[in-house]
């Protein structure tokens with residue numbers, strides 16, 4: 427019997443639609459001949475939509491998206507500094523709103539250096555770790571404001587929100603992730619020497635949850651030191667758990683270490699299943715290369731593979747990863763147009779079964 431998966435697709439702006447087109451082609455090829463059918467609905471949201479209609483995320487559309495089994499998201503955002511987008515706040519009003527409202531508290535960002543891929547590092551060693559970034563709190567969720575803007579007496583505040591509930595649920599998810607991997611190692615990253623309040627709450631919760639996972643080796647790093655170790659010896663890491671802002675920064679660094687931001691995939695996971703999880707490349711809309719078929723769709727394709735895993739279709743997710751791995755192994759230094767990379771991955775898909 428065919429299982430139908432309702433998929434909301436938000437291609438977004440810039441290179442978003444270009445990379446999502448390839449991810450969709452790979453998904454269709456990977457699922458062909460199987461017992462799963464995708465029922466897609468496309469939502470045109472992002473900076474382009476805002477410029478056309480003034481909408482960011484209308485309530486009815488958000489409610490319609492919530493009715494799906496999963497979301498495949500490209501990237502949103504216009505050209506930085508575009509005056510027409512000054513008050514749009516697409517990133518907060520659309521992307522972050524979906525992450526917050528749909529309780530995407532585990533933002534999972536794997537970093538693997540695939541064979542044949544050149545890292546930014548001279549001697550990368552074994553690179554195979556995953557960052558579990560808290561997705562609904564931290565400075566991203568806090569209010570703030572500006573007093574007397576534009577005057578010499580201007581004051582800006584940015585508040586960081588850290589709840590015991592929010593920390594515990596992502597820390598538990600990270601321990602479960604570490605448990606499922608062979609190395610059984612978890613590094614929690616913060617800045618407890620300066621952010622003493624939030625740091626103390628994180629520390630208390632990590633220690634409490636760690637007691638339930640005696641087989642996991644736990645260590646701690648300040649975020650600044652973590653950037654050093656990530657560059658000097660990324661093999662130290664297996665699972666990293668950290669707050670929203672530190673996770674954002676560390677995962678762009680991880681992207682560079684893993685062969686470039688065009689390869690970095692992510693899943694915004696709602697582990698409780700109360701809302702659809704959302705899968706997206708880590709990169710943005712890249713206005714500098716948009717419309718030129720220069721974008722690497724691999725990050726979007728690997729994000730689609732994470733989506734297959736999340737939907738319980740791990741064998742298909744593995745086939746997509748195997749195809750990407752095979753393509754990367756033979757890709758060499760030559761750059762290829764976006765669609766050609768999609769073609770190559772499809773050509774490398776292992777037979778089902």
Ligand SMILES: NC(=O)c1ccc[n+]([C@@H]2O[C@H](COP(=O)([O-])OP(=O)(O)OC[C@H]3O[C@@H](n4cnc5c(N)ncnc54)[C@H](O)[C@@H]3O)[C@@H](O)[C@H]2O)c1
Pocket residue numbers: 441445500501502503504505506517521687688689706707708709710711712713714715720721722723725
């Ligand atoms: N998830 C998202 O939707 C998301 C993430 C990051 C940034 N943004 C937004 O995107 C816009 C541009 O942001 P930015 O320039 O800081 O970051 P970006 O990730 O869009 O681009 C950074 C650099 O990486 C390159 N790059 C990105 N993706 C690539 C790919 N798939 N293949 C090859 N090269 C790639 C770009 O050409 C650029 O040189 C901004 O409006 C920003 O807010 C959105």
Ligand SMILES: CC(C)[C@H](C(=O)O)[C@@H](O)C(=O)O
Pocket residue numbers: 517518521522674708710
């Ligand atoms: C665009 C922005 C809001 C987003 C973030 O900061 O989370 C991006 O940088 C990311 O990493 O997905």
